[in-house]
Amino acid sequence: MNIEQNKIDDLNIELTLSIANEDYAAKRKKRLNEHKRTAEIKGFRKGMVPMPLIEKIYGQSCLVDSVNDVIADALNGFIKDNDLKVIGEPLPAENQPETDWTNGNGFTFKFDVALAPKIDFELSKDDEIPYYNIKISDKAKAEMKENLLKQYGSLEEGEAAKAEDFIIVDFEQGETKVEGTYVALRNVDEAVRPSFVGLKAGDTLDVNVNEAFTNETDRASLLKIDKEKLSEIDPMYKMTVRNVKTFVSAPLNQDTFDKIFGKDSVKSEEEFDARIAERLAAEYEQESSFRFNKDAREYLVAKANISLPEKFLKRWIFVANDGKFTMEEIEKEFDLFLEDYRWQMVRHYLMEKYSVKVEEADLLASAKGFAAYQFAMYGINNVPDAELENYARNILAQEKEGRRVLDQVEETKTLSAVKDVVTLKKHSISVEKFRELK
Secondary structure, three states: OEEEEEEEEOOEEEEEEEEOHHHHHHHHHHHHHHHHHHOOOOOOOOOOOOHHHHHHHHHHHHHHHHHHHHHHHHHHHHHHHOOOOEEEEEEEOOOOOOOOOOOOOOEEEEEEEEEOOOOOOOOOOOOEEEEEEEOOOHHHHHHHHHHHHHHOOEEEEOOOOOOOOEEEEEEEEOOEEEEEEEEEHHHOOOOOHHHHOOOOOOOEEEEEHHHHOOOHHHHHHHHOOOHHHHHHOOOEEEEEEEEEEEEEOOOOOHHHHHHHHOOOOOOOHHHHHHHHHHHHHHHHHHHHHHHHHHHHHHHHHHHHOOOOOHHHHHHHHHHHOOOOOOHHHHHHHHHHHHHHHHHHHHHHHHHHHOOOOOOHHHHHHHHHHHHHHHHHHOOOOOOOHHHHHHHHHHHHHOHHHHHHHHHHHHHHHHHHHHHHHOEEEEEEEOHHHHOOOO
16 A cells, blocks of 8 residues: 655645555455355355355445545545644545456555645734724613513504504405404505505595505405415405504503513613613623624634635535535635635634633523523513523534534634733724614
8 A cells, every 4th residue: 555645735735545456355355255144145045145146246346345445544544644634525636537446456546635724823912803882872772662662562442543553444345245354554555555544443445455465465364365366356345444453652660660671670760761771781782792703703814814725625515515516506605615614713723722611501601692582582581590591401402503502602702812812992883883884
């Protein structure tokens, strides 16, 4: 067995493997003997099939498998013995000639191997990364207060329908009558909506349902028919208003405070306003941190200045995904892949440099935060800690979600370490200007 190395450039080498008969003969013989013991062929008892017949049936596959075993062992051994830091897996050279699989032959194979570039850079207070402190405005506090009270409000009887109200109506067309249908005015087409605004209980209106309700799914639901039958109906209906329902914000009282923040957690409007300011501060801090992470990643990747074997990587992505993506699809997304791949390399370098460790408690805390966020999206706040923890552990038990949490925690802890080393170039900015940043 002989391996020759040919350096193409700093990131690419070519390995030529020369395999003689004696390198694979014993492995091939062992495989054939295994087949002889286990083969079940009509006319022969198990284990008694003549070797020439075994050779005829399994000889070629045993040869290929044995040579591939030798190749795998040789490549792994060479990489380990020479302490090579490789990217992906060795790939057969593109100019590899077709192999003549004849037992007893010697074989020559060429493989392309990509080397990971060395990353080595220092950080200090001379490195400046922007950090944005978002100012909390009275307008933002008023909007959050209004939205919270709306979120916990209720539908009540109204007079004349406003653009954000609901009306309960009957649709009539000849003998056909659809009773008690809820219509949200915000779902009525903008061109028709003005004719709905101001309607009161008892009012009637001739409505072209195709024009008023352009979404076919909504229209079928309102008329209580199958979507497939919409094309068969006459779109003109007489609409009679039964009731007007208006959405009324929750009152500023103890019951509302308890619903939003938990029992007796807030006891006055002043405390309510203070909690709103706290929520805004937490939300803005989260947005600022997300922006810092983005800016820091870009800064650190640029500072590392990593060169990658791009041609090899495209081939490797194609092979590693078993051809699920075409080369055209890979080309289209390749810049984003390189951006992420470079960041992963930099992150691992910084984790080692600053001894960043991820503990189980870190993963659980992150998963609990994600769980709390998901509950809040459905308006469920103040979830008991035991329930949050159980939900979080279920998240971590899922391979994909567990990997996502691990990546997030590694990134957060790594960038937290970077924060302590570099200078944060702080900017005070309004939320409107902040969200305009690219």
